[in-house]
Amino acid sequence: MQKILVTGGAGFIGSHFVNRLLQRTDIERVTVLDLLTYAGNPANLSAAWDSPHLHFVHGDILDRPLVDSLLQRHDAVVHFAAESHVDRSLLDARGFLTTNVTGTQTLLEAARHAAIEKFVHVSTDEVYGPLPTGCATEDTPLRPTVPYAASKAASDLVALSYQQTYGVPVCVTRSSNNFGPRQYPEKVIPRFVTLLLQGEPVTIHGRGQHVRNWLHVEDNCAGIELVLFGGVPGQVYNIGGGTDLTTAALTELILTACGAGPGSVRYIPDRQSNDERYAMDWSKIAGTLGYQPRRPLRDHLAETVAWYRDHAARWPLPVDAVPTYAGK
Numbered sequence: 001m002q003k004i005l006v007t008g009g010a011g012f013i014g015s016h017f018v019n020r021l022l023q024r025t026d027i028e029r030v031t032v033l034d035l036l037t038y039a040g041n042p043a044n045l046s047a048a049w050d051s052p053h054l055h056f057v058h059g060d061i062l063d064r065p066l067v068d069s070l071l072q073r074h075d076a077v078v079h080f081a082a083e084s085h086v087d088r089s090l091l092d093a094r095g096f097l098t099t100n101v102t103g104t105q106t107l108l109e110a111a112r113h114a115a116i117e118k119f120v121h122v123s124t125d126e127v128y129g130p131l132p133t134g135c136a137t138e139d140t141p142l143r144p145t146v147p148y149a150a151s152k153a154a155s156d157l158v159a160l161s162y163q164q165t166y167g168v169p170v171c172v173t174r175s176s177n178n179f180g181p182r183q184y185p186e187k188v189i190p191r192f193v194t195l196l197l198q199g200e201p202v203t204i205h206g207r208g209q210h211v212r213n214w215l216h217v218e219d220n221c222a223g224i225e226l227v228l229f230g231g232v233p234g235q236v237y238n239i240g241g242g243t244d245l246t247t248a249a250l251t252e253l254i255l256t257a258c259g260a261g262p263g264s265v266r267y268i269p270d271r272q273s274n275d276e277r278y279a280m281d282w283s284k285i286a287g288t289l290g291y292q293p294r295r296p297l298r299d300h301l302a303e304t305v306a307w308y309r310d311h312a313a314r315w316p317l318p319v320d321a322v323p324t325y326a327g328k
């Protein structure tokens with residue numbers, strides 16, 4: 001597999017993955033297909049622009065003629081492009097269904113008519129829904145509770161159906177919450193960090209009791225790379241092993257890393273739908289492909305904060321203008 005198409009490669013996780021691919025010596029071309037929505041930024045690829053192996057296509061995964069012509073010229077697809085912010089999906093779900101479900105199906109339909117060797121569909125632990133106890137394996141039924149997670153669950157099932165029905169060599173990865181540099185500051189870690197660095201308070205839903213697993217973006221990308229080159233078509237791989245924290249505990253770590261105190265925290269009523277806990281069993285990818293996460297949050301949060309401090313001019317919006325869903 002020498003020519004890889006990466007959708008959403010100008011976004012947070014996709015840009016880290018592109019850099020990783022470009023460090024390999026067996027890749028002839030990495031093509032990024034990205035619509036550059038509010039979440040995509042060419043500057044996210046600044047480390048890659050000088051590479052003769054990088055090609056950038058400004059376009060939409062829903063553009064079938066464009067997608068057809070790209071898939072004919074590539075060996076594999078790694079599909080990151082999506083609407084990815086839960087709060088935005090609570091405000092308006094339609095774009096999530098269009099991009100995440102119909103967009104994915106458009107790519108799969110094009111892959112069906114091309115000689116694609118691997119199609120990695122990048123998904124999330126949120127498709128399993130909340131788990132009060134225990135961990136979701138890849139066989140756990142999908143019980144998404146918010147429109148974002150429902151759109152990802154639907155796209156996972158469509159992707160797997162194209163493997164079953166048409167033999168498209170699809171693998172699905174499901175990772176927990178990622179953190180690291182270059183994430184748009186609407187998600188909780190970059191949002192809190194950018195607010196605190198400006199001396200602004202942060203708001204926590206409910207009592208901050210919700211548990212999430214925080215995985216460094218490079219650990220997720222390492223897992224996706226293993227699936228791209230070694231995953232078995234038709235299989236789903238959970239990518240976890242980050243740090244489990246309540247939002248309150250995470251906030252304490254962020255406050256310390258930003259040099260702020262508890263007075264910078266405000267509590268607001270919980271949103272209508274806010275899953276208590278996500279947890280995944282990731283022994284399958286560890287046992288079959290040798291995946292091992294290496295970057296615990298406590299060791300890597302400071303480097304993430306430093307990146308936001310060093311790139312304060314990158315964010316075009318005042319961070320408090322990012323839409324947040326806080327109730328009905």
Ligand code: NAD
Binds near residue numbers: 033039060
């Ligand atoms: P992101 O929002 O930072 O980036 C999404 C990218 O997709 C942007 O560059 C955007 O311009 C592009 N895009 C959106 N619509 C497009 C379209 N119609 N055509 C082409 N490009 C389009 O997202 P992210 O956080 O990097 O997430 C990437 C993938 O990983 C998503 O599929 C998401 O569901 C999944 N995921 C994210 C996390 C996380 O913690 N961020 C965790 C698990 C899974």
